[in-house]
Amino acid sequence: MTRSRLSVEELVIGHDGKPIGRDISFSLTAGETLSLLGPNGSGKTTLFKSLLRLIEPIGGSVRVDGQDVGGWSRPAMARCFGYVPQAGGGYFPFSVREMVLMGRTAHLSAFASPGHRDQDAAEAALKQLGITHLAERPYPQLSGGERQLSLIARALAQEPRFLILDEPTASLDFGNQVRVLQQIRRLADSGIGIVLSTHHPDQAFMLGGRAILLRDGGLAASGPVSEVITPPHLKALYGIEVQVLETAEGRICVPHYG
Numbered sequence: 001m002t003r004s005r006l007s008v009e010e011l012v013i014g015h016d017g018k019p020i021g022r023d024i025s026f027s028l029t030a031g032e033t034l035s036l037l038g039p040n041g042s043g044k045t046t047l048f049k050s051l052l053r054l055i056e057p058i059g060g061s062v063r064v065d066g067q068d069v070g071g072w073s074r075p076a077m078a079r080c081f082g083y084v085p086q087a088g089g090g091y092f093p094f095s096v097r098e099m100v101l102m103g104r105t106a107h108l109s110a111f112a113s114p115g116h117r118d119q120d121a122a123e124a125a126l127k128q129l130g131i132t133h134l135a136e137r138p139y140p141q142l143s144g145g146e147r148q149l150s151l152i153a154r155a156l157a158q159e160p161r162f163l164i165l166d167e168p169t170a171s172l173d174f175g176n177q178v179r180v181l182q183q184i185r186r187l188a189d190s191g192i193g194i195v196l197s198t199h200h201p202d203q204a205f206m207l208g209g210r211a212i213l214l215r216d217g218g219l220a221a222s223g224p225v226s227e228v229i230t231p232p233h234l235k236a237l238y239g240i241e242v243q244v245l246e247t248a249e250g251r252i253c254v255p256h257y258g
């Protein structure tokens with residue numbers, strides 16, 4: 001099976017025609033994971049929204065298998081990309097099952113109601129995230145971790161080739177951070193391309209794959225996680241001294257507190 005390839009080429013991102021990032025190029029094959037790190041305000045959300053055409057890029061292109069997505073319709077974009085926005089992603093006065101089923105909208109023709117194929121995709125997404133037991137619960141009553149898993153299930157029900165997650169572990173407790181990351185890693189293993197932003201370099205180590213660093217209006221580094229998440233890069237990115245230590249579980253970052 002040939003896997004889809006996402007190529008971001010010399011993207012220029014910004015707001016109201018004013019660039020905040022330029023020359024942003026990277027690529028990803030479905031099944032791979034890419035972690036995006038950068039200080040607050042460096043443009044991570046702007047980059048994701050530009051990639052998804054929720055904000056018009058100022059320049060450059062985003063291609064899937066060589067096709068420029070610039071001319072794609074919204075449903076065509078939604079069949080290719082799932083998006084889990086930052087922090088909660090809105091209020092849904094529905095049960096988890098209903099909310100996840102709404103992720104199927106991109107597959108429905110105008111005015112059509114969901115059919116068996118859509119119900120099956122929603123159930124499969126709930127199962128894949130291990131939250132079938134939450135299906136009847138009203139979304140507003142869920143905990144932060146349960147909401148985040150439900151939002152990922154909703155994006156997954158779209159059956160996207162690429163999943164874009166903006167700080168998927170923000171506001172989660174330590175256990176739920178690890179559980180959500182384990183699920184994300186499984187999604188990559190199942191063949192979905194994952195691009196996620198995080199403020200925790202350790203999470204890039206946990207996910208493996210590749211990482212890119214966004215700083216001063218451009219990509220400061222790009223490559224395998226082990227080559228990108230290094231003390232000099234972290235110092236340049238965050239202005240603090242950090243050691244990278246090897247442990248039995250993998251690498252971890254330890255800041256200097258002195």
Ligand SMILES: Nc1ncnc2c1ncn2[C@@H]1O[C@H](COP(=O)(O)OP(=O)(O)OP(=O)(O)O)[C@@H](O)[C@H]1O
Nearest residue numbers: 015016020038039040041042043044045046047086
């Ligand atoms: N709608 C907007 N209009 C104008 N400027 C914006 C808009 N949204 C964001 N910005 C600015 O663009 C810059 C990048 O913001 P963005 O939210 O992309 O950063 P970020 O890296 O995701 O930040 P954080 O880590 O704090 O979530 C910031 O200076 C921000 O103030």
